[in-house]
Amino acid sequence: MQLQADAQPEAGTQLMKVRGMSMSYGFGASENKILEDLNLDVASGEFISIVGPSGVGKTTLLRCLSGLLRPKAGTIEVSGTVISGPHPDLAVVFQDYSRSxxxxxxxxxxxxxxxxxxxxxxxxxxxxxxxxxxxxxxxxxxxxxxxxxxxxxxxxxxxxxxxxxxAKVLLMDEPFASVDAQTRFDLEDLVIKLKQELGVTILLVTHDIDEALYLADKVVVIAEKPATVVDEIITGFGEDRDQLATKADPRFADARARIMHRLRKD
The missing domain is CATH 1.10.8 (Helicase, Ruva Protein; domain 3)
Known part of the structure; x- marks a missing residue:
């Protein structure tokens, strides 16, 4: 059975815009700055992976984008509207499926x-x-x-x-981190299939560089403390992806090395 997709915004039009977003916990001398002056553009139908070092604030970023957390500064727009809480155009898939x-x-x-x-x-x-x-x-x-x-x-x-x-945008917080390797590959391919069939826009947070590259049209690298966007990579693999052939592509190895180099500088 094939799901019939409801109308989505025209592919390539801007769907989400983040400008100058900063997030911290605490105040004064005890303030812990997590994100600072972060900017991000998301087009309709785009698949974006967000990677960064452990503890850099990837999940905090995703929660801000979803409206579950309100950033200390900056704006997040979805479909031209600044959001200040959960938005009907956004849906979240959490890492801990057993608790969700x-x-x-x-x-x-x-x-x-x-x-x-x-x-x-x-x-x-x-x-x-x-x-x-x-x-x-x-x-x-x-x-x-x-x-x-x-x-x-x-x-x-x-x-x-x-x-x-x-929802127009599907936000995924390391959704495959708790399953075995083969199941992970199957779920990755499922998400690619759903994105192609439904035209849904996806933002995925993951610590797995190979997963980020395999799935995404664009990989956004966040690093530094407090974290901000330090690199963006257009993958260019198209829609016909394969767990073996795509990962054997020389461009895949080059992009992986570029990301690892940037993360090791952090």
Whole structure:
């Protein structure tokens, strides 16, 4: 079953704009500056990976972009509107899928639950949930509970829930870090497929440089303390990607070396 994509903004148009964003915790002498004067442009239909050293503030950045955290300075615009909290055009897939899913609900109910806030009736919510479960390879699994599924299947449910919300931008916080290598490869390829079929815009935070390069149209490197954007790399691999062939491309090795060099300077 193939999910029918709702209308997305025309590919290439600016969808998200971040200007001069800074974030810190605490005040005065105890203030801990995490991000400073960070700028980012995201086009509709683009896949952007964000990489940086451990502890640099990647998750803090993603939470600011999602509206879950309010930055201390700067602006974040989505579809031309400055956001100050969670926005209907944004959906988040968290790293800890086991805690983001409600164990007492079936997978269908987990996917359908956020749709209640859109005023959607139960029959329609269940239909949309089943369509999105099918889109992530879980057709017919709606009556199962999360605890009856593997980690990879649970993360598919989390992705289906984000897709069902029909957001324009999908924010993913190291979503494959807790699964085994083969499952990770399968989920990476699934996300590429969904992006191509639905035209959704994706921002992925990851500590894995190979994953960042394999998935993204553009890799954004953040480093320094406090962190800011220090490099941007256009990958140029196109839509036909393969776990072996793409990673054997000389451009892949060159880009990996460039990122590692920049991170080691931090």
């Amino acid at each position: 899913l409600m164990p007492w609900m079936t997978t269908r109910d987990n996917v359908a639950f956020p749709l209640q806030g859109k005023g959607m009736g139960k029959v329609e919510r269940n239909r949309v949930a089943d369509e999105n479960l099918a889109a992530v390879g879980l057709e017919g699994q709606g009556d199962k509970f999360p605890w009856e599924m593997s980690g990879g299947m649970q993360q598919r449910v989390a992705i289906a829930r984000a897709l069902a919300y029909n």
